[in-house]
Amino acid sequence: MSVLVFVEGLNGEIKKSSLEAATYGSQVAQAMGTSATAVAIGDVNEDALSRLGEQGISKVLYDADDRLKQFVADAYVKVIAKAAQQENAKVLVFSNSNIGAAVGSKLAVRLNGSLATNVTELPKIDGGNFTVTRGVFSGKAFADVNLTSDVKIIAVKKNSTDIISNAGSTATVEKLSADLADADFASAPKETVMQDTSGGVLLQEAEIVVSGGRGMKGPENWHLIEELAKELGAATACSKPVSDIGWRPHHEHVGQTGITVSPNLYIAAGISGAIQHLAGVNSSKVIVVINKDPEAPFFKAADYGIVGDALEVLPKLIEAAKALDK
Amino acid sequence: MKILVCISNVPDTTSKINFTGDNKNFDKNGVQYVINPWDEYALTRAIELKEAKGGSVTVLNVGEADAEPNIRKALAIGADDAIRVNAHPKDAYFVAQQITAVAKEGGYDMILMGKESIDYNGFQVHNMVGEMMGIPSVTPAFKLDMVDDSTARLEREIEGGKEVVEVKLPFVASAQQPMCEPRIPNMRGIMTARTKPLKVVEPTGAEAKSEYVNYSKPEKKSGVKMIDAENAGEVIKLLRNEAKVL
Numbered sequence: 418m419s420v421l422v423f424v425e426g427l428n429g430e431i432k433k434s435s436l437e438a439a440t441y442g443s444q445v446a447q448a449m450g451t452s453a454t455a456v457a458i459g460d461v462n463e464d465a466l467s468r469l470g471e472q473g474i475s476k477v478l479y480d481a482d483d484r485l486k487q488f489v490a491d492a493y494v495k496v497i498a499k500a501a502q503q504e505n506a507k508v509l510v511f512s513n514s515n516i517g518a519a520v521g522s523k524l525a526v527r528l529n530g531s532l533a534t535n536v537t538e539l540p541k542i543d544g545g546n547f548t549v550t551r552g553v554f555s556g557k558a559f560a561d562v563n564l565t566s567d568v569k570i571i572a573v574k575k576n577s578t579d580i581i582s583n584a585g586s587t588a589t590v591e592k593l594s595a596d597l598a599d600a601d602f603a604s605a606p607k608e609t610v611m612q613d614t615s616g617g618v619l620l621q622e623a624e625i626v627v628s629g630g631r632g633m634k635g636p637e638n639w640h641l642i643e644e645l646a647k648e649l650g651a652a653t654a655c656s657k658p659v660s661d662i663g664w665r666p667h668h669e670h671v672g673q674t675g676i677t678v679s680p681n682l683y684i685a686a687g688i689s690g691a692i693q694h695l696a697g698v699n700s701s702k703v704i705v706v707i708n709k710d711p712e713a714p715f716f717k718a719a720d721y722g723i724v725g726d727a728l729e730v731l732p733k734l735i736e737a738a739k740a741l742d743k
Numbered sequence: 744m745k746i747l748v749c750i751s752n753v754p755d756t757t758s759k760i761n762f763t764g765d766n767k768n769f770d771k772n773g774v775q776y777v778i779n780p781w782d783e784y785a786l787t788r789a790i791e792l793k794e795a796k797g798g799s800v801t802v803l804n805v806g807e808a809d810a811e812p813n814i815r816k817a818l819a820i821g822a823d824d825a826i827r828v829n830a831h832p833k834d835a836y837f838v839a840q841q842i843t844a845v846a847k848e849g850g851y852d853m854i855l856m857g858k859e860s861i862d863y864n865g866f867q868v869h870n871m872v873g874e875m876m877g878i879p880s881v882t883p884a885f886k887l888d889m890v891d892d893s894t895a896r897l898e899r900e901i902e903g904g905k906e907v908v909e910v911k912l913p914f915v916a917s918a919q920q921p922m923c924e925p926r927i928p929n930m931r932g933i934m935t936a937r938t939k940p941l942k943v944v945e946p947t948g949a950e951a952k953s954e955y956v957n958y959s960k961p962e963k964k965s966g967v968k969m970i971d972a973e974n975a976g977e978v979i980k981l982l983r984n985e986a987k988v989l
């Protein structure tokens with residue numbers, strides 16, 4: 418019996434969200450008195466894989482098949498199912514990413530397991546009960562869920578696990594081959610297009626997010642959002658109407674019908690704080706709100722508030738951020 | 744082309760979320776139910792494809808009788824007929840089994856739904872249905888077009904980018920913005936919806952694989968600290984020294 422963690426790579430390195438999943442998985446393994454194995458697929462170098470030991474992973478299975486560099490659900494499922502069988506895994510841990518949750522859902526069917534996505538805390542294991550806490554009602558509540566099947570599959574919400582790093586610990590890396598056939602790649606993408614991440618920070622993985630709403634008045638003022646983001650090493654985001662009118666791309670839209678983020682710091686400029694916007698950001702650890710209307714609802718959800726014109730306030734924040742020693 | 748659109752019946756986005764019975768049950772009191780906003784993208788896109796290529800759109804809900812007003816609403820928006828599987832949607836696995844049973848019997852070319860429901864935020868059902876049926880599932884998709892009569896071209900979101908995928912019918916896809924502009928019912932739609940068929944079927948014997956035992960709400964913020972706009976730069980220092988997030 419063991420715990421199996423699926424890790425995703427990007428440009429040779431392991432994604433931050435997967436380091437969180439690895440930490441989570443090794444903590445579950447510890448609680449169950451067993452060890453945690455990782456299974457890695459795709460674009461990640463062996464050095465990064467052995468460093469998973471720092472998160473408490475003892476062994477990494479790696480399928481280096483070149484065709485797996487891009488995401489193909491059926492092929493990924495086959496590789497992970499093989500690893501799960503080989504390791505006799507009773508708990509499988511994923512990041513709650515578009516890839517992790519997709520593969521986790523398919524594996525729940527294939528392995529006849531119980532699945533919980535959007536999980537925010539370590540499980541409570543008590544006799545026969547295995548209970549996880551997951552976010553529900555778009556950030557407005559949590560639910561405790563018993564996973565009743567023999568195999569349990571958990572997709573961990575991003576930024577809800579503090580990554581542990583035991584410097585110097587390494588994991589052994591072993592090759593894994595699932596004997597993939599061409600048919601497993603039938604639904605391979607025609608084309609994969611990555612966004613221009615010139616700012617360098619991916620919104621879903623970001624620890625700091627600077628976000629603008631309609632109060633920013635127009636796309637010509639977005640350089641203020643971008644400059645502050647750059648100074649803080651943050652990703653940029655926006656409210657729904659801002660992407661609907663085309664001031665910003667849709668993949669920046671956060672909220673109930675957009676991306677959910679839970680960074681350590683969310684700075685909102687010229688956003689009213691409508692309940693649908695809050696649903697996507699209210700699990701941020703610290704929220705700063707800049708709004709010219711002292712009655713804006715967002716102030717009720719904020720930790721720090723500034724009443725003023727965003728176009729005048731943001732330059733002051735940029736200046737102060739520049740003055741910080743990095 | 745026969746399209747099946749799965750919709751769920753969820754609390755309106757402005758709902759206050761409360762629980763009853765020692766935090767064991769969701770409190771429906773005073774809550775307005777709507778078609779899950781993500782499902783509206785799937786429904787509208789299905790209707791657009793039908794208008795362009797011919798065929799039919801069937802809406803499917805796994806739920807109790809109180810979902811019927813929103814099923815009628817989907818018919819008013821332009822679906823042709825509806826099926827309700829008469830069961831409490833216990834968990835994603837249970838719902839996926841019910842959808843699979845209906846889909847197998849109906850022989851649909853395309854099964855569409857929203858990327859997740861805004862109440863249980865599972866993001867699971869579409870992939871489970873794809874796996875149960877042994878057909879591709881493309882999720883979450885924000886673009887869906889037909890290349891020819893048997894092939895669809897979709898764009899799906901991945902973290903940090905997108906993938907362009909071509910799949911043969913039949914397939915499952917989940918929808919998100921900006922796939923289309925969701926439609927609202929017009930007067931004529933509302934009138935005709937009353938007479939469109941809504942079939943109620945009993946569930947298959949599928950079991951749920953998880954059990955919701957308790958609910959809780961996030962801790963309230965301790966209150967907001969206001970900073971004068973003239974000295975707005977102060978907030979950066981507070982974020983470093985007090986909140987310790989910089």
Ligand SMILES: Cc1cc2nc3c(=O)[nH]c(=O)nc-3n(C[C@H](O)[C@H](O)[C@H](O)COP(=O)(O)OP(=O)(O)OC[C@H]3O[C@@H](n4cnc5c(N)ncnc54)[C@H](O)[C@@H]3O)c2cc1C
Nearest residue numbers: 630631632656657672673674675687688689691693709727
């Ligand atoms: C089903 C549904 C789903 C939705 N999903 C989402 C979602 O996912 N995400 C989302 O964001 N919204 C969503 N919405 C929309 C949401 O209800 C709000 O309309 C939206 O969030 C408002 O965006 P905003 O705050 O940018 O704009 P507005 O509501 O126009 O607010 C602008 C704010 O800027 C302030 N302001 C104006 N000028 C200045 C200035 N110079 N300096 C500082 N402040 C200024 C104003 O005081 C105001 O508070 C949804 C709505 C529905 C019905």
